[in-house]
Amino acid sequence: MFTPSAAWSNLLVSAIALAPLASAVPCSSCSPTPSTSPNSTILPYLNSQLCIQDRLDDLLSRMTLEEKAGQLFIKQIPAGINGTIDSTTLVLDQGRNLTTAPLINEKLLSHFNVNNALPAKQMAEWYNRIQRLALETRLQIPVTIASDPRHAFADTVGSSIASGQFSKFPESLGIAALRSPELAEQYATIIREEYLAVGIRSALQPQIDVVTEPRMARSGQTFGEDANLTASMVVALIKGFQGTELGHTSVTTVTKHFPGAGPARNGNDSHFATGKDNTYFGDFLNYHLIPFRAAIAAGGRQIMPSYARPIGTKYPEVAFGFNKPVITGLLREELGFEGIVVSDWGLITDQAIIGVIEPARAWGVENTTELERAKMVLDAGVDQFGGEIRTELIVQLVIEGHVPESRLDVSVRKLLEEKFLLGLFDNRFVDAEAAERVVGNPYFARIGNETQRRAYTLLTNKQDILPLRPTDGNKFYAQGFNSSYLSARNLTVVDSPEKADFCFLRTATPWEARGSPFRQRYHEGRLDFNATERAAHSALFNSCPTIVDILLDRPAVIPEIAEEAAALFGHYGASVDAFLDVVFNKDGWKPEGRLPFEMPRSMEAVEEQVADVPFDTVDPLFRFGHGLNYTRPALCS
Numbered sequence: 260m261f262t263p264s265a266a267w268s269n270l271l272v273s274a275i276a277l278a279p280l281a282s283a284v285p286c287s288s289c290s291p292t293p294s295t296s297p298n299s300t301i302l303p304y305l306n307s308q309l310c311i312q313d314r315l316d317d318l319l320s321r322m323t324l325e326e327k328a329g330q331l332f333i334k335q336i337p338a339g340i341n342g343t344i345d346s347t348t349l350v351l352d353q354g355r356n357l358t359t360a361p362l363i364n365e366k367l368l369s370h371f372n373v374n375n376a377l378p379a380k381q382m383a384e385w386y387n388r389i390q391r392l393a394l395e396t397r398l399q400i401p402v403t404i405a406s407d408p409r410h411a412f413a414d415t416v417g418s419s420i421a422s423g424q425f426s427k428f429p430e431s432l433g434i435a436a437l438r439s440p441e442l443a444e445q446y447a448t449i450i451r452e453e454y455l456a457v458g459i460r461s462a463l464q465p466q467i468d469v470v471t472e473p474r475m476a477r478s479g480q481t482f483g484e485d486a487n488l489t490a491s492m493v494v495a496l497i498k499g500f501q502g503t504e505l506g507h508t509s510v511t512t513v514t515k516h517f518p519g520a521g522p523a524r525n526g527n528d529s530h531f532a533t534g535k536d537n538t539y540f541g542d543f544l545n546y547h548l549i550p551f552r553a554a555i556a557a558g559g560r561q562i563m564p565s566y567a568r569p570i571g572t573k574y575p576e577v578a579f580g581f582n583k584p585v586i587t588g589l590l591r592e593e594l595g596f597e598g599i600v601v602s603d604w605g606l607i608t609d610q611a612i613i614g615v616i617e618p619a620r621a622w623g624v625e626n627t628t629e630l631e632r633a634k635m636v637l638d639a640g641v642d643q644f645g646g647e648i649r650t651e652l653i654v655q656l657v658i659e660g661h662v663p664e665s666r667l668d669v670s671v672r673k674l675l676e677e678k679f680l681l682g683l684f685d686n687r688f689v690d691a692e693a694a695e696r697v698v699g700n701p702y703f704a705r706i707g708n709e710t711q712r713r714a715y716t717l718l719t720n721k722q723d724i725l726p727l728r729p730t731d732g733n734k735f736y737a738q739g740f741n742s743s744y745l746s747a748r749n750l751t752v753v754d755s756p757e758k759a760d761f762c763f764l765r766t767a768t769p770w771e772a773r774g775s776p777f778r779q780r781y782h783e784g785r786l787d788f789n790a791t792e793r794a795a796h797s798a799l800f801n802s803c804p805t806i807v808d809i810l811l812d813r814p815a816v817i818p819e820i821a822e823e824a825a826a827l828f829g830h831y832g833a834s835v836d837a838f839l840d841v842v843f844n845k846d847g848w849k850p851e852g853r854l855p856f857e858m859p860r861s862m863e864a865v866e867e868q869v870a871d872v873p874f875d876t877v878d879p880l881f882r883f884g885h886g887l888n889y890t891r892p893a894l895c896s
């Protein structure tokens with residue numbers, strides 16, 4: 260016997276109070292010169308009693324050209340072992356190898372992204388060490404740390420990064436599958452709290468590319484195929500991360516990849532030359548702008564252009580980061596975006612990634628020099644160069660008169676204003692002991708675990724086989740699962756399907772391994788299983804009633820599984836425990852997800868659809884929004 264729990268929403272009793280969003284003091288509410296005991300030894304820009312615009316004016320007036328150039332770059336660095344400043348990872352800079360420390364005290368960078376995960380306390384200690392290093396620079400400009408998404412459950416690290424101790428949700432597709440802006444805001448609020456605890460103040464998300472090309476390689480971290488659904492999600496996420504105004508407990512957002520990386524030709528990823536084209540043969544560019552308009556209206560602070568270049572529009576066929584009519588014309592003038600534009604990583608310099616030299620993503624302007632590329636990016640209206648440290652190019656552009664220093668000031672002012680608004684100048688350290696308590700705390704982890712369960716999307720359920728009854732004596736055969744783990748969950752596991760009452764098959768959307776190890780992180784190519792794999796699946800399905808559990812990081816083309824398996828689940832990143840709880844309806848857990856994209860019936864249908872147009876595969880296997888409910892609870896034995 261077991262008792263189904265109350266509805267999930269009744270479980271959401273906050274175990275710890277979320278920090279209220281405090282916003283920065285606006286200029287109107289503080290006097291330029293504090294009346295009470297001014298400390299004449301504090302420089303105006305370091306004086307928290309002055310208003311931000313005055314502090315910015317003061318700081319900018321003190322900066323050398325080199326110090327300004329340093330602000331224009333954000334570079335990935337690792338958090339060092341045991342929370343130390345990493346001294347092993349080398350980046351080549353003009354024939355010299357640099358580590359973290361000289362990036363701060365020689366190149367004068369103050370923006371970094373970190374993608375590895377340490378235990379929370381060490382992560383916070385690392386962050387504090389980085390800030391202490393920055394305090395030793397001439398102007399003491401605090402460091403801003405950014406991160407790619409790191410809150411998804413993953414068996415293996417893919418294009419989102421290791422979650423370590425952070426709470427584990429499904430990928431953002433799973434948030435979209437639940438269709439709830441309230442949940443999306445709560446999700447972002449939890450990420451914000453965990454980021455704040457370790458000093459991460461910039462989220463390199465939401466990724467609001469609309470998946471109109473089913474093969475699009477980075478679909479997993481999007482909100483799917485529907486621009487309106489994506490728009491409702493991005494508004495909720497920005498509210499959760501930033502609050503209504505950017506303040507001392509906000510995390511700033513970098514909405515990406517403008518103007519939408521969905522229409523990738525053949526789905527090939529735009530990190531690589533074979534994926535440089537976005538095609539707009541359906542004339543649907545405006546559809547992809549819907550979520551960006553929503554993000555701008557919601558006050559999203561930063562936007563990242565896509566690597567790709569547009570084919571089939573009125574715009575020049577050069578990568579969006581170099582594309583002045585797109586960045587200045589469309590994004591700034593037409594859509595009215597006044598925030599920071601940060602380029603995607605590596606537009607200028609060829610760089611080694613996991614041991615392989617990857618070319619600069621200067622798509623359509625490959626033959627330009629590095630200096631010309633830097634100028635084009637600035638001229639396009641981009642404020643900051645991602646994944647680069649080429650400060651000397653900026654200095655040269657100004658000294659040689661190609662770019663006026665006032666152009667740098669426009670971007671530097673915005674970038675520093677962000678630090679002031681986030682409160683980094685006034686409160687630059689975090690409490691490492693508190694980080695240990697906040698990150699992955701039982702309440703946050705539970706919401707993540709619950710969301711993994713709820714996002715489960717039930718695609719087929721022949722003869723209502725699900726939910727399985729928790730009958731003692733049933734025998735299970737499992738592929739793609741750790742059998743010892745299932746045994747530890749008190750299931751009787753047998754070693755062949757013939758001996759089993761039920762079989763479980765856990766798999767993932769097919770993809771083609773192409774090229775370098777880095778490229779293989781982006782799942783490209785066919786979405787269907789090959790003949791060998793299909794034969795093996797059929798043999799299993801013919802031997803025993805099989806529950807298939809497929810990771811949908813792209814819309815799989817699996818008509819034969821829908822036809823032959825006893826039941827088919829899609830998930831978007833979920834633990835084995837989440838799967839079992841949903842399969843057995845344990846504590847009342849049931850699939851609530853609805854497909855965030857349509858699932859095509861064949862690769863021919865995929866090849867025939869138009870890359871920029873949604874919902875246009877012929878006779879899809881499952882439509883957008885498909886998702887069955889359990890029609891009965893699991894019965895007691």
Ligand SMILES: *[C@@H]1O[C@H](CO)[C@@H](O)[C@H](O)[C@H]1NC(C)=O
Binds near residue numbers: 298300
């Ligand atoms: C003034 O600021 C300096 C530097 O932050 C500090 O060391 C000193 O104690 C302050 N003096 C007063 C009177 O607040």
Ligand SMILES: *[C@@H]1O[C@H](CO)[C@@H](O)[C@H](O)[C@H]1NC(C)=O
Binds near residue numbers: 340341
């Ligand atoms: C990290 O900390 C552990 C435990 O204190 C210690 O044994 C190890 O030597 C440290 N590693 C490094 C590289 O400092």
Ligand SMILES: *[C@@H]1O[C@H](CO)[C@@H](O)[C@H](O)[C@H]1NC(C)=O
Binds near residue numbers: 351354355
């Ligand atoms: C920089 O470091 C890399 C990786 O260790 C090494 O292969 C290369 O030779 C170094 N280059 C210089 C100039 O020291």
Ligand SMILES: *[C@@H]1O[C@H](CO)[C@@H](O)[C@H](O)[C@H]1NC(C)=O
Binds near residue numbers: 485487
């Ligand atoms: C999206 O929303 C717009 C404005 O509300 C509406 O006109 C349009 O039909 C919607 N599109 C879809 C696919 O729901």
Ligand SMILES: *[C@@H]1O[C@H](CO)[C@@H](O)[C@H](O)[C@H]1NC(C)=O
Binds near residue numbers: 525533534773
């Ligand atoms: C996509 O990548 C594959 C594999 O590298 C290549 O064969 C194909 O031509 C690419 N498509 C385009 C449009 O470049």
Ligand SMILES: *[C@@H]1O[C@H](CO)[C@@H](O)[C@H](O)[C@H]1NC(C)=O
Binds near residue numbers: 623624625626
């Ligand atoms: C770049 O130069 C190569 C070799 O000179 C040429 O084949 C190619 O078309 C040029 N590419 C562009 C975008 O101009």
Ligand SMILES: *[C@@H]1O[C@H](CO)[C@@H](O)[C@H](O)[C@H]1NC(C)=O
Binds near residue numbers: 702704705
């Ligand atoms: C979340 O799920 C994981 C994996 O099943 C489990 O180990 C962990 O205890 C769960 N945490 C909470 C707070 O429920």
Ligand SMILES: *[C@@H]1O[C@H](CO)[C@@H](O)[C@H](O)[C@H]1NC(C)=O
Binds near residue numbers: 741743744
């Ligand atoms: C499989 O599960 C068992 C029991 O939980 C665990 O000890 C073991 O490490 C797991 N193996 C793998 C490869 O994850």
Ligand SMILES: *[C@@H]1O[C@H](CO)[C@@H](O)[C@H](O)[C@H]1NC(C)=O
Binds near residue numbers: 747748749
């Ligand atoms: C498995 O069964 C044992 C013995 O009845 C029980 O103590 C344990 O809690 C069960 N474990 C799970 C994961 O249900």
Ligand SMILES: *[C@@H]1O[C@H](CO)[C@@H](O)[C@H](O)[C@H]1NC(C)=O
Binds near residue numbers: 789790791792
């Ligand atoms: C089918 O895919 C598997 C990987 O799952 C691969 O090992 C095998 O070589 C492929 N077979 C054919 C015929 O392409």
Ligand SMILES: *[C@@H]1O[C@H](CO)[C@@H](O)[C@H](O)[C@H]1NC(C)=O
Binds near residue numbers: 886887888
């Ligand atoms: C499934 O249940 C939800 C919530 O009760 C309901 O809105 C939806 O219409 C149901 N779907 C189907 C296919 O019955």
